[in-house]
Amino acid sequence: MPGVSSRGRGRRTINEINMVPFIDVMLVLLIIFMVTAPLITPSLIDLPTVGRGNKPPDRKLEVVVGKDEKLVLKSGDDSRNLSLAELAASVVAAQAGQPPNSVAVVISADRSVKYETVVMVMDTLQKAGVQRVGLSVQVVR
Known part of the structure; x- marks a missing residue:
């Protein structure tokens, strides 16, 4: 009341x-x-560590994504313009006859390229069975 x-x-x-x-x-x-x-016990998250790899790759293939989203595959002194559909076949052919994980693929992209394009390149390489794929970054100091 x-x-x-x-x-x-x-x-x-x-x-x-x-x-x-x-x-x-x-x-x-x-x-x-x-x-x-x-x-309440907190769950543990297994984060990747930063450091050097166990063994550097014997060969390196570089996929360059330009400002206009055109792909260039560089292998040593050789460079070829490719479409996204041709990229997987070319990388698999370049890795043929090599021991597994001895050829690394590095993706370099221009800063103005959409992130979606880089992810599509990574997805294409993953579907083709490429094991070692990395991203090239520029260190700003």
Whole structure:
């Protein structure tokens, strides 16, 4: 029942929120969280480490994605313009006869190229079964 205040002639109700039940609920929740927090074990995430690879690749193929999203496959002194469909076959042919994981493919892209294009190149190489694919980055100092 709301509190009643008698002031002067009439009786007036006091419109205030009763804070006691609210405080009781908050204290109970606080105690529950304090008790259960130590019982929750955080999950461990296995993050990759930064460092040098075990063995550098014997050969390196470089796929360059230009500003106009044209692909160039560089192998040593040889460079060829390719379409996305021809890229996988050319990389697999260049890796043929080599020991597994001895030929690495490095993707270099211009800064203005859409990220989607680089992902499409990586996806194409992955579907073709290429094992070692890396991204070339420029270190800003």
